[in-house]
Each structure stands twice: as C-alpha cells, then as structure tokens.
Amino acid sequence: MARSLDGIVLAPVVDQAPGQVGTGTRFVYHERDGRIWAEYTGGDIVRGYLVGTRAGDRIDFRYVQLRTDATTATGHCVSEVTELPDGRIRLAESWEWESREGSGTSVVEEVR
Template sequence: MARSLDGLFLAPVTDQAPGQVGTRTRFAYREEEGRIWASYEGGDIVRGHLVGTRADDRLDFRYVQLKTDGTTSSGHCVSTVSELPDGRVRLDETWEWESQEGSGTSVVEEIPAPAARG
C-alpha cells in the first residue's frame, strides 16, 4: 500500500473543462483509520470538500464545491493511489457528477506544502 495521504498537498496535472478543478487548484488531504477528507480551492473553485474511505490503494469519496460564478456542484470519485519513482503520491481518478451531466478521469500528484502565511 502506498503511504498515507495525511498532511499531503496535491494538485491536478492538467486542466479540466472551464469551471472545474484545474492546475491552480490545491487539495489538502487528511487520512485516519481508513477515512479520508480534504479541502480544496484555487482556479475556478472558491471552496471544495471531499469525504470518503480508503481500502488499500483505493479511495472512494464524494465531493462538493462552490465555484467563482456562485454555483455549486457535487459528485462521486474513485481513485487509485500509487507512488511515483521520486517518492511522491499520485492519484488516478475516475469521477462523475451527481448534480449535473458529465464524467471523466483526472490525475493529481503530490506537491510541496505551501509556505506558511505570515
């Protein structure tokens, strides 16, 4: 099993469609005893949250987000956790909207923790 997501920051490798998660979006993950949760923001996302479970290297979670245009959306995602050759974590994701039409795949990878704000 790949290492814990607790305390990690991840970002998408490529942009999705406008109004969705993109390369400027940052995820702050937490993990405890098979439970995962994260908050995210950036790009077209003002604030987002996800919550779910982890079994070995499989994540299963629901997400909800507020976009800069004031609309909200929600969906379901299943991700596979792996470790890159340099030791960073990678999530290969398959997602589908529950609040609107659409589905797809995405990849997010671990990034350095953001600098503390003074």
C-alpha cells in the same frame, strides 16, 4: 500500499473544463483509520470538500464545491493511489457528477 495521504497537498496535472478543478487548485488531504477528507480551493473553485474511505490503494469519496460563478456542484470519485519513483503520491481518478451530467478521468500529484 502507498503511504498515508495525511497532510499532503495534491494538484491536478492538467486543467479540466472551465468551472472545474485545474492546475491552480490545491487539495489538502487528511487520513485517519481508513477515512479520507480534504479541503480544496484555487482556480475556478472558491471552496471544495471531499469525504470518503480508503481501502488499500483505492479511495472512494464524494465531493462538493462552490465555484467562482457562485454555482455549486457535487459528485462521486474513485481513485487509485500510487507512489511515483521520486516518492510523491499520485491519484488516478475516475469521477462523475451527481448534480449534473458528465464524467471523466483526471490525475493529481503531490506538490512539494
């Protein structure tokens, strides 16, 4: 199992579509006793939050965000946690919107 996510900062590797997270977005993760939560902001995101659980190297969470165009969005994500050769954390994510149509994949990596 990869190390704890508590206190680490992650960022997307590539930009998503407009109105979504992108390389300018930063996630600050917290982890306690199998519970995960994070705050995120940057790029097209004014404020976002996620909450969920971790079992081994699998994270399951829901997210809600406020975008710069004053709209909100919610969704569900399942991520696989791995540790890169340089010791940084990577999350390979499969997500789907719950507030609208759409789904996809993304990768976020620890920022040092």
